Amino acid sequence: MSKIIAVHSYKGGTGKTLLSLNLAATLAKNGKKVALFDLDFRAPSLFSILKAENVECWLNDYLNNTCDAEKILVDLSSRIPGNGKFFAGLANPATEAIRDMSAKDRKWEMRALGKLLALRETLLKNQKFDYLLFDTSPGLQYSSINAIVAADFVIVATTSDRSDVDGTKRMLAELYNLFEKKTGLVLNKVLDSSATAKKAEMSNKIKSVYQVPMLGIVPCFCEILRAEGNLIFVEDKPDHPFTKIVAEMVRKIENNEVN
C-alpha cells in the first residue's frame, strides 16, 4: 500500500501544490493522520498558502540534521473538519535559506535522501501517520528526485501543453521507470468543457500516450484561479466539482486502485 506519495511534474505551474495540498486535506477529512511536506526549496509556497505562524523548525533544518522530524511539523488539524490529523513540514521561504539549499553538494543530497527515507520509521511507524505527501519542485532537481526515490507512489501532474507532454513522457521513461516507481497521472487544466462526459475516452487516450495509469482528469476551473492560492479549496468549497474529483483520486489511493 502506498504510504509515502510524491507529487511531481516536468514543468512548473502544472498544479502540484494545489493537488498535494487538497489531496492531503481530503485524506485528513477522511479521518487519516497526514503530513504534507514542501520540498520545493527554490520556491517555497505552502508557508504562504497555509499562513502558518510561529514555525519552530523548517524542513530545511530537519534535512540539515539540526532538528527532529516531529519538531518541524505544524499542526493544522483545526482547519479540517472531523477527527483526522493534518500536519505540514514547511520549506523556509527566506532568501538566505533558498540560497543555502541551492548550494548543497552531492554528499549533502545523499544525506538528505537518508533523512527522507528515515521518515518511514519516525513518522509512519513510530508516530502512526497514515500518509506522508511530498510536494516537489518541477523537473530533475535533487530534492525532487530524492522525494521520488523515498516515495511508494508518484503522482505526475501534467497539462496538454506540447512541451509538457514530451517532457513528461521522457521523465516517465528515464526517471520513474528506472527507479521502478508506481506512477499515476493527473491531467490538469483540461480546457474541454465536456471532459467529464468524455472521461473514459480521454482516460484511454492518455493511457496510450503515457503508458501509465490515470489517477484523474481536472478541468480548468476559474474558481480555483479566483481563490488565488488563499485557501484549502476542498475545505472551503465542499460541493465544488474539483472537490469531488480530488475525493475520487483519494478513494483510488486509499483502495490501492491506481492501475
Add this chain to the structure above:
Amino acid sequence: MIKDEMLAKRPISVLEKIEESLERLNQKIEVMIEIQKGGGQRSSVSLPDASLDVMTLLSMPDHLRKTAMAICRCDRATAEEIAGQTSRARAVESAYLNQLVIMGYLKKQRKGRKAYFYVERETQG
C-alpha cells in the same frame, strides 16, 4: 607439517578464510566484468567514498541500481536481506554489493560469519 596440524585443529576457520578469499576474488572478477561492459571506460568504477546520491543511482547500470536502491532503504543489511527485497539470489546480491563496496559507494563490516553492507552518511558539520 605445521599447516597440516592447523588444518586438523581449526577446519572451520580455514574454511572461512577460503570463503573470504573466494569472495575477494569474486569481487575483483565482478569489477573486471563491469569495466569490460563499459567498453573499457571506467565510468562506473568510482573513487573510494563516492557518494551514493540520486544522480549516481540514475547513472548506474540497472542491475546495480536495484541493489543500491534496496540498500538505501535499509540502515544496513546482509546480502540475504537485500535478496529478500530484490527477489534475486543471495549470491548475486553478494557479488553486486561487493562491487558497490569496491566502487566506493558502500561500506562493509563483518560481524562473526555475517557481512553487513551500509551507506556511510557521516554526521553533518
